[in-house]
Amino acid sequence: MDGYADRAEAGRRLARPVADALGAPAQTPQLPSIVLGLPRGGVPVAAAVASALQLPLDLLLVRKLGVPEHPELAFGAIASGGVRVLNPDVLATAALDERAIAAVVEAEARELARRERIYRGAARPPPSVRGRTAVVVDDGLATGATMRAAVMALRELQAARVIAAAPVGSDEACALVAEAADALICPLVPKTFGAVGAWYADFEQTSDDDVRRALASVAQAEP
Known part of the structure; x- marks a missing residue:
């Protein structure tokens, strides 16, 4: 597998292994499943x-905590509900003090709150995941910090089972996420990872409007 044309194609190809992990039927009255995208x-x-x-x-709203001089390098992540995950190895390498960490967390918390307002508004309350199987999906796993924060948030929200899914990921990130989730689905784990975007022919930045359109295109979960 050399990569994906775009995010939509990646999702279609990811659907089969997700279905296998869910079992049949995926949707039951006793334990209805839900798919959650990471904006x-x-x-x-x-x-x-x-x-x-x-x-x-x-x-599921999660924000990566990037090293100030290298924002693509995540030293952790935060999620709705006050969840915070830090990567001690990256923190040690970046030599960030508590003041620098707090400044990044504060900025990303403001952005998380902004996106909550933009994406949901008053008409789309957060769904309940309690007792459900939650499939949390990202477009790739570079460090795994964002996905791990998402898994931890879903644990706190009392999801019955958490499946983490991404089309591509690094060895290190997949190992980190696999420890946290009940199951990890990542079909492409290249020996030389580089960056998530390297595995997509079209990796154009996703806009807020793109997120709203994607949400509108698929059935909404019951709150």
């Missing part, structure tokens, strides 16, 4: 998965 880039992938499997779609 922004994970939402189009999640929408394709949800559409293929005829499952409800929603989102």
